[in-house]
Amino acid sequence: MIKPVFYLGVLFTLCSSYAWADFDYPGEGKVSYPTGVEKPFKFGFGWQKNNEQFTIGTKSYNMQLPESYSIAITLSKDEQQIWVQEFNNGFIEGFNWKIGEHTLALEKRQFKDPVKGNYVISLDNKNYFFARNNISIMIKFSEEGIETIAIDGVTKDMGTKQ
Numbered sequence: 001m002i003k004p005v006f007y008l009g010v011l012f013t014l015c016s017s018y019a020w021a022d023f024d025y026p027g028e029g030k031v032s033y034p035t036g037v038e039k040p041f042k043f044g045f046g047w048q049k050n051n052e053q054f055t056i057g058t059k060s061y062n063m064q065l066p067e068s069y070s071i072a073i074t075l076s077k078d079e080q081q082i083w084v085q086e087f088n089n090g091f092i093e094g095f096n097w098k099i100g101e102h103t104l105a106l107e108k109r110q111f112k113d114p115v116k117g118n119y120v121i122s123l124d125n126k127n128y129f130f131a132r133n134n135i136s137i138m139i140k141f142s143e144e145g146i147e148t149i150a151i152d153g154v155t156k157d158m159g160t161k162q
Contacts (some may be wrong), residue, residue, distance in 0.1 A: 006097060012053070022046075022048050022049055022050075022116065023045075023046065023047050023144065023146075024044070024045075024046040024047075024055075025044040025045050025046065025099050025100045025143035025145070026042055026043075026044040026144065027042055027043045027044025027045065027098070027099045028040070028041075028042055028097075028098050029041050029042070029043065029087060029095055029096055029097035029098065030096050030097075031084075031087055031088050031092045031094070031095045032092065032093050032094045032095065032107075032123060033093055034080070034081065034093045039087065039088075041087050041123075042057075042058075043086045043087060043097070044057070044099060045069065045099070045146070046060075047141070047145075048063055049065075049143070050108060051066075052064060053149050054066060056069065057086060057087055064140055065143065066141060067140065067141065068138055068139060068140045068141065069138075069139045069141070070136045070138050070139075070149070071084065071086050071136060071137040071139070072084070072085065072134060072135075072136050073106070073121075073134070073135045073136065073137065074133065074134050074154060075089060075116065075117050075119070075130055075133040075134070075135075077133075079116060079117035079118075079133075080117070081093055082094070082106065082117075082119070093107075093108060094106045094107040094108060096120075099139075099146065099149070100146045101120075101122055101146075102123065102146065102149050103123075103124060103125070104121070104122065104123050104137065105121070105122045106119060106120070106121045106122075107119070107120060115129050115130075116129060116130035116131070116132075116133075117121070117130055120157065121135070121154060123137075123149060123150075123151055123161065124149075126156070126157075127143065127156075127157035128147075128151055128154035128155060128156055128157060129154060129155050129157060130153065130154060131153055131154055131155045132153050134153060135152060135153030135154055136151070136152045136153060137149065137151055138149075138150045138151070138152055
């Protein structure tokens with residue numbers, strides 16, 4: 001009688017550890033255009049350890065869990081619009097994106113001191129400015145999900161340009 005109970009316990013332990021290794025972040029967002037029009041989008045990530053299947057946006061790949069994923073944000077030459085390939089097929093003026101417990105937003109604002117493109121990008125309510133025309137959002141993963149999100153190519157808003 002002990003053996004079936006033991007095996008059943010081992011089976012539940014194995015199954016639950018696989019469930020803990022899976023994650024799914026749908027990534028809901030909204031892009032805004034210079035015209036004022038806003039359009040919803042979905043861009044997220046998922047991982048199924050059993051199948052070794054990683055999902056990026058709407059596509060799934062048979063692969064090992066990647067260490068990270070980078071989303072490039074390109075400021076147009078005239079610094080009036082941005083391009084984020086994962087979010088839209090052309091230039092946009094800004095976006096709001098929720099991925100897991102994190103929120104990212106990019107918007108145009110007027111500042112008393114010059115700011116590249118008049119753009120501010122925020123990650124979890126911390127504001128940053130473009131330091132160059134190409135920046136990136138770096139998302140690092142672990143078996144449990146998103147480990148960290150950081151923005152490369154920016155300077156922190158110290159409250160001096162408001």
